[in-house]
Amino acid sequence: MSLESPLRRVLGLGAAKEGSRHWYAQRLSAISVAILGIWFFIALAGLDGVDLDRVRAWLSAPLAATLLLLLIGTLAWHTILGLQVVIEDYVGSRGLRLGLLIGMKFTFVFAATAGAFAVLRLAVGVPA
Amino acid sequence: MPRHERPLSPFMQYRWLYSNTLSILHRLTGILLSAGFLLLVYWLVAAARGPEFYERALSHLASIPMQVVLACVLWSWCYHFLNGIRHLCWDAGVGFERGVARASGWAVAIASLVLAALLWLVLRSGPGGAV
Numbered sequence: 001m002s003l004e005s006p007l008r009r010v011l012g013l014g015a016a017k018e019g020s021r022h023w024y025a026q027r028l029s030a031i032s033v034a035i036l037g038i039w040f041f042i043a044l045a046g047l048d049g050v051d052l053d054r055v056r057a058w059l060s061a062p063l064a065a066t067l068l069l070l071l072i073g074t075l076a077w078h079t080i081l082g083l084q085v086v087i088e089d090y091v092g093s094r095g096l097r098l099g100l101l102i103g104m105k106f107t108f109v110f111a112a113t114a115g116a117f118a119v120l121r122l123a124v125g126v127p128a
Numbered sequence: 129m130p131r132h133e134r135p136l137s138p139f140m141q142y143r144w145l146y147s148n149t150l151s152i153l154h155r156l157t158g159i160l161l162s163a164g165f166l167l168l169v170y171w172l173v174a175a176a177r178g179p180e181f182y183e184r185a186l187s188h189l190a191s192i193p194m195q196v197v198l199a200c201v202l203w204s205w206c207y208h209f210l211n212g213i214r215h216l217c218w219d220a221g222v223g224f225e226r227g228v229a230r231a232s233g234w235a236v237a238i239a240s241l242v243l244a245a246l247l248w249l250v251l252r253s254g255p256g257g258a259v
Binding site: 027030031034037041044045050052055056072075076079082083086108111112114115117118119121122 | 155158159161162166169171172173175176179182186205209212213215216219247250251
C-alpha cells in the first residue's frame with residue numbers, strides 16, 4: 001500500500017488529457033492533406049476549366065473520386081484539430097469555449113458529409 | 129468560471145520578429161483555409177445539384193469579392209503547405225539551428241507568393257477559368 005495521496009501521484013505530470021494523440025493526429029492528417037492537396041491542384045489544372053461535364057467526367061474515374069473523398073475527410077479532420085487549438089488558446093470563458101468547440105465540430109463534420117455525398121453523386125451520375 | 133484564472137496564450141507581449149510573424153501567419157492562413165474548405169464543399173454540392181444551380185454558384189464565385197477571397201485562400205494554402213513542411217521537419221528534429229530556421233522562413237514566405245501566383249495563372253488559363 002502506498003502512503004502517497006492520489007494528489008501527490010498526479011502533481012507535476014501535466015494535463016493528462018489527450019494532448020499526444022491530438023499532436024500525432026494533427027501531423028498524420030497534415031501529411032495526408034499535403035499529398036492529396038498536391039494531387040488536387042494538379043488534377044484541377046489538368047481539368048482545363050470546371051464546367052459541369054468536365055467535373056462529372058473527372059469524378060466518374062474511381063481513383064479521382066476516392067482521392068477526393070479522402071481529401072475531404074482528412075481535410076475536415078485537420079481543420080477540426082487546428083481550429084480546436086485556436087479556440088482553446090484564445091477563448092477564456094468555459095461556456096463559450098465549449099459552445100464554440102461543439103458548434104465548430106458539428107459544422108465541419110456536416111460540411112464534410114455533404115461534400116462526400118456530393119462527390120458520390122457526381123461520381124455515380126445520379127441525375128439532379 | 130475556473131477557480132484559478134490561468135493565463136491564455138499569448139499572455140505577454142512579444143517582440144515582433146520573423147519567427148512569431150511566420151507562426152501567427154500559419155494560424156491565420158489555417159483559419160482562412162477553414163473557410164476555403166467550406167467553399168470547396170459549396171462548389172461540389174452545387175455541381176451535384178445540377179446545371180442551373182452550378183452556373184449560379186460559378187457566377188457567385190466569379191464575382192470580384194469572391195475572387196479576392198479565393199486568391200487569399202490559394203495563397204493561404206501555399207503558405208500553410210510550405211510552412212507546414214517546415215514544421216514537420218522541426219518535429220523530426222531537423223532545421224532548428226537559428227540560421228537554418230531563418231533561411232527556411234524566408235524561403236517559405238517568398239516561395240508561397242511565387243507558388244500562389246503560378247497556381248493562379250495555371251488555374252485561370254483554362255477556357256472555363258477554374259477557381
